[in-house]
Amino acid sequence: MKDMSKKTKILSAIILLIIIAGIIVIATKGFNFDLKYEKSQKVELYLQQNFEINDIKEITDEVMQGKQVIIQKVEVFEDTVSITATEITDEEKANLITKINEKYGTELSADTIEIENIPHTRARDIIMPYVLPFAIATVIILAYMAVRYHKLGSMKIILKTIGMNIVTQATLISLIAITRIPFGRLTIPMVLAVYLLTMVGLTAKFEKNLLNKKEEEKKDKG
Amino acid sequence: MRKIKILTITLIIVLITMVAFFGIYTHVQNRMENQVRDYSYAMDLDGSRTIRLKVSDENKTTVKDAEGNEVADSENLTDEQITQNGYTKEETPYNSDEVKTVENYRKSKEILEERFKELNVDNYIIKLDEETGDILVEITENDNTDSIVSNIGTPGKFEIVDSETQEVLMDNNDIKLVNVMYGSNSSSITSAGTAVYLNIEFTKEGRSKLEEISTNYTKVAEDSNTTTENTTANETTENTTEDSTTEESTEKTITMKIDDEEIMTTSFDEPLRTGKLQLSIGSSSTDTDTLNDYVNQANNMAVVLDTGNMPIKYDVDTNEYIKADITQNELQMAQYIMIGIAALALIILIIRYRTLGILGAISYIGLASIFLLVIRYANVVLSIEGIFGIAIVLILNYIFVNKFLNKLKENRKDLKKEEVKNANKETYKEFFIRIIPVIIMVVAFCFIQWVPISSFGMVMIWGIALIAAYNVIITNNLLKLKAKN
Numbered sequence: 001m002k003d004m005s006k007k008t009k010i011l012s013a014i015i016l017l018i019i020i021a022g023i024i025v026i027a028t029k030g031f032n033f034d035l036k037y038e039k040s041q042k043v044e045l046y047l048q049q050n051f052e053i054n055d056i057k058e059i060t061d062e063v064m065q066g067k068q069v070i071i072q073k074v075e076v077f078e079d080t081v082s083i084t085a086t087e088i089t090d091e092e093k094a095n096l097i098t099k100i101n102e103k104y105g106t107e108l109s110a111d112t113i114e115i116e117n118i119p120h121t122r123a124r125d126i127i128m129p130y131v132l133p134f135a136i137a138t139v140i141i142l143a144y145m146a147v148r149y150h151k152l153g154s155m156k157i158i159l160k161t162i163g164m165n166i167v168t169q170a171t172l173i174s175l176i177a178i179t180r181i182p183f184g185r186l187t188i189p190m191v192l193a194v195y196l197l198t199m200v201g202l203t204a205k206f207e208k209n210l211l212n213k214k215e216e217e218k219k220d221k222g
Numbered sequence: 223m224r225k226i227k228i229l230t231i232t233l234i235i236v237l238i239t240m241v242a243f244f245g246i247y248t249h250v251q252n253r254m255e256n257q258v259r260d261y262s263y264a265m266d267l268d269g270s271r272t273i274r275l276k277v278s279d280e281n282k283t284t285v286k287d288a289e290g291n292e293v294a295d296s297e298n299l300t301d302e303q304i305t306q307n308g309y310t311k312e313e314t315p316y317n318s319d320e321v322k323t324v325e326n327y328r329k330s331k332e333i334l335e336e337r338f339k340e341l342n343v344d345n346y347i348i349k350l351d352e353e354t355g356d357i358l359v360e361i362t363e364n365d366n367t368d369s370i371v372s373n374i375g376t377p378g379k380f381e382i383v384d385s386e387t388q389e390v391l392m393d394n395n396d397i398k399l400v401n402v403m404y405g406s407n408s409s410s411i412t413s414a415g416t417a418v419y420l421n422i423e424f425t426k427e428g429r430s431k432l433e434e435i436s437t438n439y440t441k442v443a444e445d446s447n448t449t450t451e452n453t454t455a456n457e458t459t460e461n462t463t464e465d466s467t468t469e470e471s472t473e474k475t476i477t478m479k480i481d482d483e484e485i486m487t488t489s490f491d492e493p494l495r496t497g498k499l500q501l502s503i504g505s506s507s508t509d510t511d512t513l514n515d516y517v518n519q520a521n522n523m524a525v526v527l528d529t530g531n532m533p534i535k536y537d538v539d540t541n542e543y544i545k546a547d548i549t550q551n552e553l554q555m556a557q558y559i560m561i562g563i564a565a566l567a568l569i570i571l572i573i574r575y576r577t578l579g580i581l582g583a584i585s586y587i588g589l590a591s592i593f594l595l596v597i598r599y600a601n602v603v604l605s606i607e608g609i610f611g612i613a614i615v616l617i618l619n620y621i622f623v624n625k626f627l628n629k630l631k632e633n634r635k636d637l638k639k640e641e642v643k644n645a646n647k648e649t650y651k652e653f654f655i656r657i658i659p660v661i662i663m664v665v666a667f668c669f670i671q672w673v674p675i676s677s678f679g680m681v682m683i684w685g686i687a688l689i690a691a692y693n694v695i696i697t698n699n700l701l702k703l704k705a706k707n
Contacts (some may be wrong), residue, residue: 053549073545082544119351126306133670138662185266189610199659210264
């Protein structure tokens, strides 16, 4: 038991350190946003024919070495390609067009193709639509837990559930910030995974405690 | 006999698996076509309508009289008429430099978000360039997208002005809410049917203004006696003669404008004290399509007015459908990874529980296949969160099967049906009690409109229901067939 509490203390200290480090990273460097949500630039090239994403990828890899790029097909005929990168220089645009003209026999001109600026998406705009659903679900779960585990003390159960969720989510967000995992499309599934694990873990623990309590009561009655 | 039954169940599962993973192909016009329905994908996996809204740099032409008042119906005036009347033409930008501020850009974005919420847009991304004020919108592509796009750049400026002086009598600040109402019209044979109304409800202050306006701008009846009565309420018509034509011309009217476009010019029969104004959209009709059109028009107008006046006028610069950057190949790759992990987990199950493990694995594969078919035929829209939901369901089912088999492990060589029955009961109790919070969460998520959340909720709810039903029917019976009486 003594050993267990020592482990808990060490774990708590590690979590606390992660959260503090996370707060510092978020405050100083912010999140490393997924390119889809990051401030970026885009060019659209009308190829007049169907194309393979992989072929365009080869060209962008060659022209924009080392840069993360999003390649998308445009409109129903899929004969236009949209290339997005954090930054596209005029030279890169010209090279892209030259390579594409060579590959697809098009006569695209760098003068007529504009580099569009794509604004950044704020983290709060990504998260906001999920806040209300999570809040509704959490309130109902807390009500259920308070009723189901009332023998263990409803208020204690509610506070433990809220506290544990705050700690686990804060740890996750901090880890995302520290490890520079892109903040974007996979963030919500990660949040969901941690939320589910926390809730299932807490339920398992409360069930065990409830069983022990019931057994104790039985013994006392006996 | 038991072996035949096990073999039959196994073959059925193999068949379902083939259908779920490879499909059923038939000859359609010289090509093979899969008859199994495809998955419906959300915006993040399929594609979205991308609209760039640019801050308008267009100018508004206004014609003013010698006193500097704006002239009504100036669009119909020719340059000659303008000069003859001594009017002047002025070009003013829709968005002056004072208006182009970060605060106004942000407010416009917020209003846009409000509009999307009221229009029930189930998934969108709005990006604001705070330097230029340009807004980039990504919304789900469906039947309503065009109608939504046609309204997003609309400022939603509402005004009731004096038709003559152009004095603004009421504006957006007086509106409390705008909604759509229906009414049946059976009074006339020619216009029988349902009528669609735009109901504008005003604030307390707006209500008083409307009452005052409707008192001052009263209709002048053609009958001379009535006219005389009306004049008491309207000073401008005090000097009316018996000639009804002259009386009509002196009637004070108001003009209702939406985005500087004149919607109607009217006067009132009697003072309006309810603080509500109903505008009919189109005429009464019994045709469902026509009515739907009117309802859509009214709804869009209601949303635009209800969400307030956008401080900036935007022009739709680009409007195109862009496919998702996650390609079908990448989705297939994710599917193969999931199959690989599941295969590895099932091998562990077989090594751990031997024959029981094989039966558990067969049952598990059956559930996974049926689950993938259910998702397709239940019209569940798959987003990244939905795919994550599939993975969670497969993990939950693995936990269930493992728990079930674990309870039978000790007696696996001399297994009795009663033991399987009891193990099944215990597994159900233990498993479902532990996942009640998950069930609560996914049920709540099913009612949320935001597609990524509802996708996760729908996938999970079908998955959990399937785990509950399938394991009692298939896994339980498959293991019972292995047991002795």
